[in-house]
Amino acid sequence: MLGTLEPQNPDKILMLMAEFRGDTRQGKIDLGVGVYKDATGHTPIMRAVRAAEAQLLQTETTKTYTNLSGEPAFRDAMAAMVLGDALDPARTATLATVGGTGALRAGLELARMGNPDLTVWVPDPTWPNHLSIINFMGLKSRTYRYFDPATRAVDEEAMLADLAQAARGDLVLLHGCCHNPTGADPSPAAWPRIAEVLARSGAVPFVDLAYQGFGNGLDEDAAGARILASHLPEVIIAVSCSKNFGIYRERAGLLLAQTEGGAARDLAQGAMATIARATYSFPPDHGARIVSTILHDAALAADWREELEAVRLGMIALREQLASELRAASGSDRFDFIARHRGMFSRIGATPEQVERLKREAAIYIVGDSRLNIAGLNTATVPILARALVEVGV
Secondary structure, three states, X not given: OHHHOOOOOOOHHHHHHHHHHHOOOOOOEEOOOOOOOOOOOOOOOOHHHHHHHHHHHHHOOOOOOOOOOOOHHHHHHHHHHHHHHHOOHHHEEEEEEEHHXXXXXXXXXXXXXXXXXXXXXXXXXXOHHHHHHHHHOOOEEEEEEOXXXXXXXXXXXXXXXXXXXXXXXXXXXXXXXXOOOOOOOOOOOHXXXXXXXXXXXXXXEEEEEOOOOOOOOHXXXXXXXXXXHHHOOOEEEEEEOOOOOOOHHHOEEEEEEEOOOXXXXXXXXXXXXXXXXXXXXXXXXXXXXXXXXXHOOHHHHHHHHHHHHHHHHHHHHHXXXXXXXXXXXXXXXXXXXXXXXXXXXEEOOXXXXXXXXXXXXXXXXXOOOOEEEHHHOOOOHHHHHHHHHHHOOO
């Protein structure tokens, strides 16, 4: 049986990581993998996370299973962090998941249970794993226009025109903030218009909120999701704790579904529990308990917010420095979009050949579609990257 399996295409980013590790050159720069790094190239443990883990070590009394849908303290705190004043507990079902990717998979399963014939609309471009999961599940998908390669911004009119074609019961995948891979987000004025288009079509938004706090701030980054939740009868949101809490390996995430309330909320909660039971049974709890400990402790929450804000401002400073260095090196303002983008990523417009030259000639590793991870830079490597980009002709 196993000998008849078809060969699978390896993940290109994981292949790039392996190639980087095998490169023996001094001064090599990894801008490929989508993980936050500090100025030393290290992914740190946040102060509040260490403190919360120390509390758990002293107070935890059992390692038995948690609630099938996850601990209510975690789910409630995360729902409040995401939706703020737009949260209506009577309409909201939640599920603790195996990271943000687990939330995406569970959200797609939930939508398919509600409409087995749905089509999933995804932005062009999007995180490659979105399409990998959708295709693996055998779901139908269509792309909608999103990124304008000329302006390096969101083509909002084209996006809205395409989303108007979605059918009732379809699912529309939206990046809540810090779009991966482009770094370009819809303007604040675009989100009410997106809600209006979806209200007319009857399609359901599915928001991937993986980077809340990395863009313009915790509340600002959730503004789009909150507008959708306030204006539409149904919205599904997949949330990751990997980035903003820095607990990548703990695999803590949340699936949130805001329904029309009443029986619909209970049906969604029951469906989520069934999905969990048939997939991984009970969710992992350590990362979720770290998060809930932080969010329910005023001092820890304040310290976490302070450190997260320092991370956010540090990435913005690197963006501004890179845009400035590129302006000086190229004698052009064509790279100024980098300072306007948000989050860890920007798609800079290099060709595959130029990406290969960066790797071969300068030991600079970025993804083949020219997505680079701003968080992989520091103040010393920004000028090196700027010179290399201009030298290869970007």
